[in-house]
Amino acid sequence: MTMNNFIFENSTKVFFGKGCVKEYLCCLTKAYGDTVMLCYGGGSIKKNGIYDEVTNILEAAGKTVVEFSGIMANPTYAKVLEGAKLAKKNDVSLLLGIGGGSVMDCCKAISIAARYDGDVWEDFWKRPGVFDFEPLPLGVIVTVAGTGSECNGGAVITNEELKIKTGRDYPQCNPKFALLDPTYTYSVPKKQMVSGGFDILSHIMEIYFSEPNEDNVSDDISEVLMRSAIRNLRAAIQNPQDYTARSNLMWAATMAENRVIKLGKRMDFECHQMEHQLGAYTNCNHGEGLAVLHPVYYRHIYKYGLPKFKRFATEVMGVSAEAKTDEEIALAGIEALEDFIVEIGLPVSLQDLGVNENTDLKEIADSCALMPGSYKKMTHEEILGIFKECY
Structure with missing residues (x-):
């Protein structure tokens, strides 16, 4: 394509x-x-x-x-x-x-x-x-x-x-x-800054992990923006008044959503769909919800977009491809993403977000729209499975 x-x-x-x-x-x-x-x-x-x-x-x-x-x-x-x-x-x-x-x-x-x-x-x-x-x-x-x-x-x-x-x-x-x-x-609380920073990364990943897989300008720009978002979020956590880091994060956020990198792409946004419905039922923080869902969701779909996940691992997360199969490289990239989420202090489970045994995960899963751009056609059953794994 x-x-x-x-x-x-x-x-x-x-x-x-x-x-x-x-x-x-x-x-x-x-x-x-x-x-x-x-x-x-x-x-x-x-x-x-x-x-x-x-x-x-x-x-x-x-x-x-x-x-x-x-x-x-x-x-x-x-x-x-x-x-x-x-x-x-x-x-x-x-x-x-x-x-x-x-x-x-x-x-x-x-x-x-x-x-x-x-x-x-x-x-x-x-x-x-x-x-x-x-x-x-x-x-x-x-x-x-x-x-x-x-x-x-x-x-x-x-x-x-x-x-x-x-x-x-x-x-x-x-x-x-x-x-x-x-x-x-500068004065934004750290928790809000970090969840906003992860939202930037999430927007770019949602666009990047979709067809076409052929060489295209949008993917090239996306890789640079993802590396920048990760690097500058680390710098802003170290020093909240680092003007360079704050400038780069601010412009990366704009670049992720001013439609430039969306051009020519199918786009996924299934993870955003899932988080939106979690938010509609539980009012959880958007960036935190995305941090919990992304790695688990990607383990469900990576085989269907293997070349892109491999490229993400090496080009964005800095994974070494030596002596690894394509699948191992892709999985190492998802693991590196998960490590980054932990490093910046974002939650890793739905329980961290205040979801408890009284939350009807099936009702939330059934309310999610199934997005056409995902590498793998999702079902409401699989979304429920993802929620349960995230719990």
């Missing part, structure tokens, strides 16, 4: 580097109306000074600021509707999300819901939606490196009533601008 045909465009304008918010935010907001809705999470931006910096800039630019806080780690559909209601009531002209993937994803869903009168879940999340309107414009200021949500239209939302956590990627929801200051990530 050769590289798939594709059309590529990314409409988000990125401003990267130390001081970029001070330098550009004021002029960027001039293109929009008077009312900005500031969207953020639990309020850590008030402790680290980012909130004051941003609100001062907006006020100096003559903007009316409407606040929407409390966006949770797995943003819910109810929270999206709450935000849309506030945006409509105040005739908001620009959404400004400050935070990580959860805030950005929630804002994208709000940008649709604030301009749409129908049932947003039914028409845009349950199935792919059609736009005959312009979503509310969105700008983002990134404070956590991980999801890469700043340069795509993707948003993962949890419908608590239906127990479904699902993502859609609409280019119309790409942020108009993204401000990436690596120093804004």
